Amino acid sequence: MPRTTPPPSPPPPPYLRIVADIRRRIAEGELAPGDRVPSTRQIAREWGVALATATKALTRLSRDGLVEARPRVGTVVAAGPGRAGGGKERRTEPPLGESPRNGRRQETESHDLLTQERIVEAAVEIADAEGLAALSMRGVAARLGVAAMSPYRYVDSKEDLVLLMADAAFGEAEYPDAADVPDDWRGRVELGTRTLWRLYRKHPWLAQLHPLTRPLMLPNLMVHAEWMLSALEGHGLDPVTMFDLHVLLYSYVQGLAVNLEREAQAAASTGLTEDEWLDGQAAAMNRILTSPRYPAVTRVITGLGDHYDLDLDALLEFGLRPLLDGIAGIVEART
Structure with missing residues (x-):
């Protein structure tokens, strides 16, 4: 045959x-x-x-x-890709071109x-x-x-x-038990602000979800609101002022956190790090610094030299102090 x-x-x-x-x-x-x-x-x-x-x-x-x-x-x-104990490559699926055994049973188990x-x-x-x-x-x-x-x-x-x-x-936020809660409103607000920032740091996509005018009605997000509003309560502030301050503090954190995701997206789309991108802007920056239209910008940026680093964590802390000082002035005026 x-x-x-x-x-x-x-x-x-x-x-x-x-x-x-x-x-x-x-x-x-x-x-x-x-x-x-x-x-x-x-x-x-x-x-x-x-x-x-x-x-x-x-x-x-x-x-x-x-x-x-x-x-x-x-x-x-x-690190040490594909190695697990004894130097043998770890295999959880069949090699290229092979069909899995009992594939239907495995899929059923996954379901x-x-x-x-x-x-x-x-x-x-x-x-x-x-x-x-x-x-x-x-x-x-x-x-x-x-x-x-x-x-x-x-x-x-x-x-x-x-x-x-x-x-x-948002449910990953961990607030202390009553015995460990700061005694003063400022300490509680600081703790709440930093807790929210850590969440955005861990999950930067959270800052992209909604505008302030359309808040998310999520139980675990309300835990944060409860913490902040209870910190401001009892200091002579009316409900409108308390809620405005809560929204202001929330938007402060969210506004900075938006840049975490955007930077990651920019790095992924361009393939450039932040420093590499800035290096590519040297010619444009030079045109600005040599223009007579921006004397204050030129003086400040020239004065920065090579010592400035836009650190969002440091910027959060820097801005939080005057923000809380302003709230303290409102609280003192009402008490």
Whole structure:
């Protein structure tokens, strides 16, 4: 009988081809430990795939121990990539081109373990590492290793998911027990302001969610409002003044925190650090400093020399002092 040629093997799915390419870059030293790997958006553009496919590729690399997500940095090459005990490569999925055994059973198990809490946790991880713009229901499903529509069994829409994420993030705020609460209103307001800033520092996407005129009605956000308003209560302030001061303090933190996410987005889209971007503005800055139109700007910036560093943490503390001094004047006038 004539020998028949077996049909060619089907090409591996796109996400595995992406995994293989990034794995090669790491193995050849093109990407070293600590280096950023392409983000989901960069992978989607470079390979012409959906964000969910890009997320699935990064999830595979993470499960294999090759990469790790760092909040506001992105996904980077892990130290000692792909090694776990005995120097053997850790494998949680079949190699490129192979089919998983018992794939249907594994997917069923993933579905059985799926909860709203797991979905929210996965979504927060994506937003922390890649920004809110990178979040999608398909991307969350890919990160959890379930079918694309599975999260909809627990969350109605992406908008609902974002609200659940925000409530969970604000719920991480830890305020002291009554015995450890500062005695004075100023100490309590300082503690509340710094607590909120730490949350925004950890989850910068929170500052992008809503304008002051459309506040989020979230139980865990109200915990913060309760802390701040109770600190201002009992000092002769009328309700309108108390609420205005609360909104002012909240907007102060939120206004600074907006820049955390925007800087991360700018770094991801341009590939430049803050210092590298500033270096590229030297010619434009020189035109301003040599123009007679801006004498005060020229004097101040020239006087700064190389000693100024725009540190948002330091700026928060610097601005908080005069802000509280102003509130103290209002409190003293009412008592």
